[in-house]
Amino acid sequence: MCGLFFVLMTCMMCASAFRLQQVKSTENCSDHTVFFKHYYELHGEPVVLKCPSPRYKHLEFSALTPNITWYKNGSKTMISGRNEDSRIWAKGDTLWFLPAILEDSGVYVCTRRNSTYCAEVSIHLTIVEKTAAQEIAYLQVLFTFTSGKIVCPDLWDFTPNSTSLELKWYKDAVPVEENNEKFVVLKGSTSLIMTSVLPTDAGYYTCKMSFPFEGVIYEITRTIHLETVEQEKRITPIIVYPTRKTTSAALGSKMTLPCKVFIGLSSHAYTDVEWLANDTAIDRVYKQSRVREGERQEIVENGENFIEVPLVFDSVKEVDFYTDFTCLAQNIYGYQVLPTRVKQEAVGLSWYIAMIPVALACVIVAGIYIHKCWRRRADKGYTAARV
Template structure:
């Protein structure tokens, strides 16, 4: 039989002591169960170096474990660091409970911040049975600090409390905002038939990063690229702007050229992120012909007509005078 196929005997010993803790050993507070050494409960005198030895007739291996038992007042020195982002849901996880809960799905933890029990009201905090975490529905900077989770553990005739302390560090991030369409702020845009037209959709995202908001155009509730496959009407390049410390997104809709069909098409700008969406309708209408130049020519035409009438009148008088003179002669 190979050396590794032979059964291994596991024992624990404390460094500097001849005491050996064999499998199945139980004396007052100390228990060896499977591969783990349990202290029920732990005492300051348990601090020290423990040697775990696995051996058989031809094999031996040692593992050294340093154990430090601290007073409750100094438990923050051995706390678990965890992080959460502000303005979003977060979790505080109670670690290293697997050996105590095993297949128990009905266990429930008690949670404290500092030494004060948390009010689990499902608005700010929530706890689910059979889970090892505390839910924070919306993390704020004030949620940073030390949290303690407590599990009531039963073993044989005894009942013990298992506690873990977590130091939660909250990381600030800018608050996200729902998008607001600034313009088009008028539903109708005038354009000449056959002209080139650009309509801009400008969206305010506030303090939110440009990354979180999508902006696009629709025509008759259809994507532009799908309806205008030949590219006569296209979406231009997305522009990300910062004005007065606030973020904006601009997406142009380009007509090259404007056709009569565009005057009967419903165009819509859509802005969307995880907090909401907004839509804004826009239509293209044919621009009336400019008659201002006709109006400008009216005074000129009147002057020309008056001047022409005066000239004709003078010519007529001259011809009449010549005829009278000739008759008299």
Template sequence: MKVLFLLITVGHSLSDTFGFSVSRLDSPEQCQNRITHFKGYYVLGGEPAAIQCPTFSYLQMQYSDLSESSQDLVWSRNYSENFNVGEESRIQAKEDLLWFFPTKKEDTGTYSCILRNSSFCLEVTVHFNVMALTEVTLADIAYGQITVEQHSFQMNCPDMGAFTRTHTDVNLRWLKDGNLLSNDGKKYEVLDGSTHIHIKDVNKEDEGYYTCEYTFTHDNKEYSVSRIISLQVIAQEKRDHPIIVQPSHKTIAASIGSKLTIPCKVFTGFGGSNLIVWWLANGTYINEIFEDGRVTEGSFQETKESDGIYIEVTLFFENVSEEDFSTDFKCIASNDYGTEVLPTQIRQAASPFSWYLAAVPAILICLIVAIISICKYRKSSDKKQYSLAKY
């Protein structure tokens, strides 16, 4: 909680004085406040994508709260690597978004959004994964959504705000398991001008993978972006059984020394089930194993959404330590109807110098081969000159 309090306090103090411009990192200077964002991006190669700078959410601020001046919102890749960002580039920085038109496999990496003024600097890191669509990667790319059978359900096309915020003519194509859905109003009803589809009288057969596709024009070129949704239908008798929906990936990458927050978000139907949520580390309560307060557990936060009630308990890391990579973290949710456990593993993020380490052996081998070739050439040349001298 100390981490959150610090960022909220700083956020309020900056809201009136901190303006910015968008740029890339030219001379990397390490921020005194570094956070690894728990949510990674998993996107399809060849499609446009946008990374939203999460720094503002940690400061409880909006992009629009900042006044225009000479301060910087800076992007870097793989902690220190410069990359081409500009109006004419495939990668463009606009407001609080880093755009890719479109993504390529080599875009996979770690991106840092850095907000700084003369006295303060906050760096938030996100992991960006460009993937090909296969059966193996489908679970990583898909967004999970939950509903209860014998009810109507309004499915949302997730993470589309960056694409639709400047467009009023939002019309999506919806598919299930690769087949175009009929908008006849009987089973499915596509809500024009929105990112939703209405599914009537949900049953188990409605489970599966749904795809929503949006086509738009950017710089006189047409692009299509899609989202894949994995719909889980809960039987009536299990409607109040707890289901952990976040973290959506069981492995989270973080760098040593950075701050980290991992929310455990639990779907609990429509309430009234005495739900409790807690974290364990190697089978021990967080406050018992981390007596120094380096890792703490947040308080209950309840939110009501269209499909039911969610409870969230967040795990806060003041600074990630090497021991965390070998610690077995678990989020546990339990109520009157059952218990669910989600193991979570923290792995070390790739070092910004990892490609150097991989390249050094190859460079040495090439150097040795070149030296041997030069030596052989010189010996051969000397022999020829000696033969000519004899005649």
């Protein structure tokens, strides 16, 4: 009986130790948010992740001092600053990969804290082979029979001095003839200007830039999927974000998923953008407003109009993983729908691994104690027999 009792007590202690470790792993910060942007980058190229700043309304960091730490989800080892052997290193609110490799794919967590408050954000990063560049292309739209420009995106972290910026442009892997009647490239600009857009100009454009760093020259590549739209369709809404049909989120985390809609030169007032859950209005499905539509934003970029309506999750729950969310953009001239799903973020196994020695020690101690109990009982039995 003593052996059985001790085994039960040992198992309870081990379970408590596992539970304590799990609680510690999830209660390091009181505020956990999943960043809406999923980074897709190319193998062998430099990558910079930025910890979201207070300009994002759904992140409450305004009260925090700039004390920022980085780690990869599943590991509590902090990513430190630059040294000779570092390929991945942290610098303030940025995390650098020089270069990134396929194994770097995962979830990275940046933590902002002061003496009284802590907030962390999960940022998803996926590294793909260069042969898959078109699968992660940036969508851009131009109207036919007008002038327009294609922008090479996400370069500013690598170009502190934009006047020295030099890009090489390609269309369907063929070099673009610069500064002719069709294309104009301005030095120090991230744009490729098209003097007259034709339907045949649709396709994939690639911009490349050299990035020298500490004696090594890296190449940065961006691929743009250009769609051309006829003039008479310019007031039909086009959903440009989200670009993926699934978004990852951790249970209990906050998340904001924006729906960004391109409406060209049309007035913002004429287009309606809303989110649906299982083809039903959000406020009817989530009557307690745990999931709700955020504030509508009317945006002007490069002379073109956009509307953005975010879907805000105060706390992601398991039921959300089985719900069909849809962004619907419509006006009297047309509509577009974009379905998306929320999937559960992979949980790191670091705390399981860390507790293996504890569990093994518990088993060994229990085994020793059981052995002593049985030996003591055997000795008593032998003594009684001799008497």
